Amino acid sequence: xxxxxxxxxxxxxxxxxxxxxxxxxxxxxxxxxxxxxxxxxxxxxxxxxxxxxxxxxxxxxxxxxxxxxxxxxxxxxxxxxxxxxxxxxxxxxxxxxxxxxxxxxxxxxxxxxxxxxxxxxxxxxxxxxxxxxxxxxxxxxxxxxxxxxxxxxxxxxxxxxxxxxxxxxxxxxxxxxxxxxxxxxxxxxxxxxxxxxxxxxxxxxxxxxxxxxxxxxxxxxxxxxxxxxxxxxxxxxxxxxxxxxxxxxxxxxxxxxxxxxxxxxxxxxxxxxxxxxxxxxxxxxx
Numbered sequence: 001x002x003x004x005x006x007x008x009x010x011x012x013x014x015x016x017x018x019x020x021x022x023x024x025x026x027x028x029x030x031x032x033x034x035x036x037x038x039x040x041x042x043x044x045x046x047x048x049x050x051x052x053x054x055x056x057x058x059x060x061x062x063x064x065x066x067x068x069x070x071x072x073x074x075x076x077x078x079x080x081x082x083x084x085x086x087x088x089x090x091x092x093x094x095x096x097x098x099x100x101x102x103x104x105x106x107x108x109x110x111x112x113x114x115x116x117x118x119x120x121x122x123x124x125x126x127x128x129x130x131x132x133x134x135x136x137x138x139x140x141x142x143x144x145x146x147x148x149x150x151x152x153x154x155x156x157x158x159x160x161x162x163x164x165x166x167x168x169x170x171x172x173x174x175x176x177x178x179x180x181x182x183x184x185x186x187x188x189x190x191x192x193x194x195x196x197x198x199x200x201x202x203x204x205x206x207x208x209x210x211x212x213x214x215x216x217x218x219x220x221x222x223x224x225x226x227x228x229x230x231x232x233x234x235x236x237x238x239x240x241x242x243x244x245x246x247x248x249x250x251x252x253x254x255x256x257x258x259x260x261x262x263x264x265x266x267x268x269x270x271x272x273x274x275x276x277x278x279x280x281x282x283x284x285x286x
Contacts, residue, residue: 118160240281
């Protein structure tokens with residue numbers, strides 16, 4: 001395979017990595033920061049904060065690249081994704097795979113500063129990120145795999161800082177997994193009609209007319225698990241207030257989702273504020 005990355009194509013590579021659309025970075029970064037602050041009982045060491053923040057940026061970018069590679073023959077038939085670089089043919093599949101490899105290599109260099117247990121956990125992170133884009137061909141629950149991938153920075157954070165994985169991290173992991181399935185179902189609802197035509201599977205299609213009710217149930221369960229985390233960590237009233245505000249934000253998302261495809265997309269984007277509010281509750285409560 002010859003080296004095909006081209007300087008003139010960098011604007012397309014930026015689009016391929018979704019650096020022009022940072023919402024995915026936020027939704028991956030907030031939970032990782034939750035875990036870093038909780039594992040550290042406060043402000044984490046600067047090196048840990050930098051390593052994991054850069055890791056989020058690189059792995060999210062790599063995930064977007066491999067997602068577009070997997071969907072290169074489908075994106076052109078979906079209104080929202082028709083202008084992506086691979087769908088338009090301005091970037092080749094070989095370029096995408098090479099960019100994916102470069103991003104993984106850069107992410108791997110960050111592991112040099114972490115313990116061997118965290119390095120082993122990183123293998124799972126790569127497998128999840130690589131597998132997710134292909135799951136929508138085989139299961140109606142690809143959002144669950146995305147939730148597993150988006151939450152894996154949590155056990156890695158705890159292992160890097162504390163050297164162990166207690167019950168708290170798995171409660172946190174479960175909460176973030178449920179939250180991810182909820183907000184990505186809103187995202188999938190935007191493409192639901194196109195997905196049905198081309199045979200792409202999703203929780204939006206699986207849940208059908210019950211999607212909004214199931215999303216609310218998943219969000220409530222996520223808040224319940226987060227409450228247990230906050231209680232165990234003695235985060236007090238600031239965290240309880242953050243959970244209450246998050247519940248109100250979830251209610252607002254439900255209202256937005258009633259406004260059709262655009263409303264569902266706005267509901268998805270709105271989850272950035274949920275992540276921020278919960279993070280603030282953790283910081284103030286610690």
